[in-house]
Amino acid sequence: MAEADRTRVGAVDGAWLRMDSEHNPMVITTVLVLDGAVPHARVEALLRERLLVHPRFRQRVASSAVPFAPSHWEIDPCFDLATHLHHVALPAPADEAALRDLVSDLASMPLDRARPLWQIHHVEGLAQGSVLVARIHHAVGDGVALVELLLTLTDEGASGDPEVVGVVPRRARGPFDLARQVGAQAIALGRMLLLPADPPSGLKGTLGVRKRVAWSRPVDLARLKAAASVRSAKLNDVLMAAVAGALRSYLGARGTLPEAMRALVPVYVRGHESTGDLGNHFGLVFVPLPIAESSVEGRVVAAKAAMDDLKRSPDALVALGVLAAMGVASEEIERIGIDVFTRKASLLVTNVPGPSGELHLAGRRLAALLVWAPVSGDVGFCASLLSYAGTLRLGVSADGGLVPDPEAVVAAFEAEVDEICTS
Secondary structure, three states: OOOHHHHEOHHHHHHHHHHOOOOOOEEEEEEEEEEEEOOOOHHHHHHHHHHOOHHHHEEEOOOOOOOOOOOEEEEEEOOOOOHOOEEOOOOOOOOHHHHHHHHHHEEEEOOOOOOOOOEEEEOOOOOOOEEEEEEOOOOEEHHHHHHHHOOOOEEEEEEHHHOOOOOOOOOOOHHHHHHHHHHHHHHHHHHHHHHHOOOOOOOOOOOOEEEEEEEEOOOHHHHHHHHHOOOOHHHHHHHHHHHHHHHHHHHHHHOOOOOOEEEEEEEEEEOOOOOOOOOEEEEEEEEOOOOOOOOOOHHHHHHHHHHHHHOOOOHHHHHHHHHHHHHOOHHHHHHHHHHHHOOOOOOEEEEEOOOOOOOOEEOEEEEEEEEOOOOOOOOOOEEEEEEEEEEEEEEEEEEEEOOOOOHHHHHHHHHHHHHHHHO
């Protein structure tokens, strides 16, 4: 096997690889809805031409026989595109509800660890046109990297790339500044470890293997940004407030609203070393959600304060270091670390910027772009936000036993956004 065909799994990527569990597969799910049907042969040709040029999509994970030695990516000698690309028909009545059920079924299934860690289902039968459901393991890359990669399949290619996001770690200016940074990071790690567990709520409980997904209608991004601007807030502040308001409404109606709740939020660390353009470049940080605030304005103010605190802290860089440490530790130690951290939060909230302009794939307009991030440990709920062509959508993924009706959370989010934009 050629040396270029075998590369070491990075520490952070390895941590995500080992986070797989029966009730939480570490798989990022993306849905691309096309305005019109696309021949299956055209989809296959696109994948061969633009996806398989990346070695990671022909490589499987080979574990080392030596304890604590890193795993490697190696070319699958039996690689066959037909194992990863599936052509299916949407079950009757072939409407959006049927598509939700299909995506829920796929999101509930792990990927075959003996093969390259991805699958794409080409779904036909939806009245609007073809649908591509892409499922890629988090060890291959984070949400930002994978959305950018999938967009290379479009007719516009790299010209459709989203905006650059994340924070850039500041380099220390001399030994005293370095010592100060190390001290601040140690304090941040101690603060994270000392956080108490999140209180019981309708989002916490014993997890099963069944996932349920739902997504919102497109929300006008300009309206959201204008609503944030008049409050001297940022878009992320308003979105966190909207998610908090939706959960306050949903859990309150069911009598399971806690007094407080934290979300795990990915913060991208630009400049982090990883293999090529893929890999994982973010740390997960804890952000309090203002679910106790009874007014929209109160939730926006509280969300802004929480996000401002996050921007001033080294938490993202510390969390990235923790993931790297877990990736080279024993599997037992990593499990303990995951349990310790995920008990302190009730959900994951992620916001991935998509392309600002409208795109096409195989000559068909990309009508909708949706994403769902995986959650680890005993967390059973994720709110994934993704912008595209001047709009934004919320994708909700939840444990089917805890939240059997994620479309109700989506409806509450839409109502919350409408109130934020009109008040």
